[in-house]
Amino acid sequence: MRAKLLESFSTQQLRQMAKQHQLAGYSKVKKADLVELLTARWLYTKQNASLSLAQSPDYQARS
Numbered sequence: 232m233r234a235k236l237l238e239s240f241s242t243q244q245l246r247q248m249a250k251q252h253q254l255a256g257y258s259k260v261k262k263a264d265l266v267e268l269l270t271a272r273w274l275y276t277k278q279n280a281s282l283s284l285a286q287s288p289d290y291q292a293r294s
Contacts, residue, residue, distance in 0.1 A: 233273055237266045245269065 237245065245265040249257030252272055257265060 234266050234270045237269055238262075 240248070242262045242265065245262060246257055248269055249265060252269070254268060254272060257268065260268070
């Protein structure tokens with residue numbers, strides 16, 4: 232679903248997003264590769280946010 236949304240952006244917009252996320256090697260890749268790169272970044276960030284939250288003392292206290 233995230234990839235579908237990203238595909239609606241232009242290559243230039245996707246490159247700007249990659250730059251904002253400080254991803255390396257984005258300037259010479261094709262649109263499909265940018266979508267894959269940004270999707271992977273989003274999944275990685277989402278997974279780490281979940282782990283960080285679960286490890287938080289505040290979160291554990293609420294459980």
